[in-house]
Amino acid sequence: MKKHRKLFLVFFSLLLLMLILSGCEKKTNKESTRKDFDSFTNEVFKKEVTQDTITLNFSLANPKNYGITNPPVTFGHYSLSEMKKSLLAAENYLAALKDFSYRDLDSKQKLTYDILKDYWTLEMNSGNFPLYNEILGPTTGLQAQLPVLLAEYNFYTKDDIDTYIKLLPGITDYFKEICQYEEQKSKAGLFMSDSVADSILAQCEAFIADKENNYLIEVFNDKVSSYKGLSKKEIKAYEKANKNAVINNVIPAYQLLIDTLNSLKGTGKNDGGLAGLPKGKEYYRYLLASNTGTDRSPEELIKLLDNSILSNLRALNALTSKDSKIYEEAANVSYPLTKPVEILDYLKSTISQDFPPCPKVDFTVKYVHKSLQDYLSPAMYLVPAIDNYKNNVIYINENPDYQGQEIFNTLAHEGYPGHLYQSVYFRNTNPTPIRSLLNFGGYAEGWATYVEFYSYHMAGFSDNEASFLEHSMAANMSLYCRLDIGINYEGWNIAQTASYLQQFGITDKNTAKVLYTTMVEEPALYPEYGVGYLEFMELKNTAQKALGNKFNLKEFHKFVLDIGPSQFEIIDKRMDSWLKTQK
Structure with a gap:
């Protein structure tokens, strides 16, 4: 018995040693993998953020802290060859x-990992629609x-002024590439309609109308004169250099764009939505997913x-049934x-x-400059x-056409708890840098719209008034999106657009034309x-359905904000785990 016991102990000791060693190896592999993954994403970030100077300036105040030194000074490139390079890069990143x-x-x-995988996979699909x-x-x-x-280009240091x-x-050269691309679109029968042009x-013409007092001259002079540490001589030299560049480079570039678009007018073969182009419906599918x-x-x-x-119309009808004057009350809230x-x-x-x-x-x-x-x-x-x-900046456009839009809700969209709040919250979670470089318009604008509608309940209105306004805006927004898909995917013309609007009591033909043109100009x-x-x-x-009375709105907001900008499918997949913690 003792002999067998000894053999058993030896065997057990060997097994334990193997487990310990394998555990160490596994731990080492995990640590190595995680370290390598961070290195990979950081290298991708450095490569992508330095593709153009404006992106770099708006992304990082101190590039050197991220290992970026002597980046090229460039607007980047916009050409078919450059698009192919981007596709190849996405393919290599995926691999x-x-x-x-x-x-x-x-x-x-x-x-x-999940975000990047879906992001680059979708980007690969854009290769089917080069023009x-x-x-x-x-x-x-x-x-x-x-x-x-350009007006908001950050002057963190004197070097930033020199770079600008x-x-x-x-x-x-950048606008030349854009013009050449538009010429290629024209030859392929894919140029924009005359109304969009x-x-x-x-x-463009409004922006360069007053050359000597251009917006970029005025703003630059204000910024450089208030920059601490510059002598009067340096300020004058900078002002002169900037004015020369605006007059001799920026304005001629816009004039080149004007001349090119004028020369290409009439070559567009489609006056309607994307569905009118050969691969228009397929491209719209991609654009919709991307946006x-x-x-x-x-x-x-x-x-x-x-x-x-x-559902929003039903909610409005229910509110009207309770209070026959709610429409008038909501329209005249203070x-x-x-x-x-x-x-x-x-x-x-x-x-x-x-x-x-x-x-x-x-x-x-x-405030937005008058020329814009x-x-x-x-x-x-x-x-x-x-x-x-x-440090955050919000621009307000004082165009008289926007006077009907309440500034309170607009600032909820742009500020708190909208874009400003969401962006600051996300950056404060210390995400890996590449996350802040990716563009997820649906998350960013969807969140800002969600809280904009929520803000009616923060404006001091009655519950009925706030709910009426919220459901009205939600119904209108869904209506606009439905028009966008109808026009750009299903191929609706103006008559079909007007017919669709009539079922909601919108009979004005000019309204139908304006909405149709809006969706054609900037699809998705x-x-x-x-x-x-x-x-x-x-x-x-x-x-709410899963948690019932355990649902906490603040905790829900924290859940979606902690994940940050991403594809909605990825957020949805993580909701099950979050719901378990709430239960």
């Missing part, structure tokens, strides 16, 4: 990603956004939108505050009940640098807001 052992990653890395992309657009196009980006001055002349042309972050097909979204319209800074301060203090805390930050409210008022949205928030998110734009909003509502409804 490298699949080499990592998923199970050895920690939970935060697994989230990043369908459109960088120009009446409202969100590059030519409309670039002046604001060095950057401006590069706009000539006219809208872009009007915006919204949803994995639902257009057909599934149509059902979701139809249900949203119907907001407690009207000054932007006061509104933002009020919203910041009020949201603490239903939203998790985020760090204290500064914000500045600015007709072509920019009612308001915009500039996402801050990853390593400098304490409204779904970023409306579909994104509905995806958040679907997540919220799922949580």
Whole structure:
């Protein structure tokens, strides 16, 4: 017995040693995998963030802290060859990603892995539509956004001013590439309609109308004169260099774009939505998925939108049944505050009940320059640098056409608890840098729309008034998204658009024309807001049904905010685990 016992003990000791050694090896492999994965994502970040100087400037205040030294000064490139390079890079990134052992990653890395995998897989699909992309657009196009980006270029150090001055002349070659791309689109029969071209042309012409007093000259002079540490001589030299660059490079680049678009007018073969192009429906599917972050097909979204319209109309009817004067009451509500800074301060203090805390930050409210008022949205928030998110800027457009839009709800969308709050909250979670570089319009705009509608309940209105306004806006937003899919995917013309609107009592032909033109000009734009909003509502409804009286709105908001910008399918997959913790 003793002999057998001794053999057993020896065997047991060997087995234990093997387990310990294998455990050490497993632990070492895990540590190595996690370290390598972080290195991989950081290298991808460094490569992508330095593709153009503006992206780098808005992403990082201190690039050297991220291992970035002497990056090229460039606007980047916009050409078919460059698009092919991007596709090849995405293919290589995907291949490298699949080499990592998923199970050895920690939970935060697994989230990043899932996001990157879906992101690059979808990007690969864009290779099927090389000439369908459109960088120009009446409202969100590059030519409309670039002046604001240049005006807000961050001067963290004196080197940043030097880089900015060095950057401006590069706009000539960049716009040449855009013009060549538009010429290629024209030859392929994929050029924009004349009405869209006219809208872009009007915006460009307004921007360069007063050459000597251009917006970029005025703003630069204000910024550089207030920069501490510069001598009067240096300030004058900078002002002169900037003015020369604006007059001799920026304005001629916009003039080149004007001349090119004018020469190509009339070559567009499609005056309607994307469905009128050879691969238009397929491209719209891709664009819809890319812009919204949803994995639902257009057909599934149509059902979701139809249900949203119907349910919100029913809610409005129910409110009207309770109070026959609710429509008039809601239309004449009085907001407690009207000054932007006061509104933002009020919203910041009020949201603490239903939203998790985020760090204290500064914000500045600015106003869109008159030369850009007709072509920019009612308001915009500039996402801050990853390593400098304490300073935030919100632009308000004082265009008279936007006077009917209440500034209170607009600032809830752009500020608290909208874009500013969500961006600051996410950056404060210290995400891996690559996460902050990815664009998820559906999450960002969906969240901002979700809280914008929520803000009616923070404005001091009665519950019925707030609910009426919320359901009215939600119904309208779903209606716009339905029009976008109908026009760009199902191929509706103006008559079909008008017919669809008539069933909701909208009979004005000019309204139908305006809405039709809006969806044609920038397809899949409204779904970023409306579909994104509905995806958040679907997540919220799922949580409420699963948790019943245990549902806590603040905890739900924390759940979606902690995950951060991503595809909605990824958030949905993680909801089961979160629900278990809540139960």
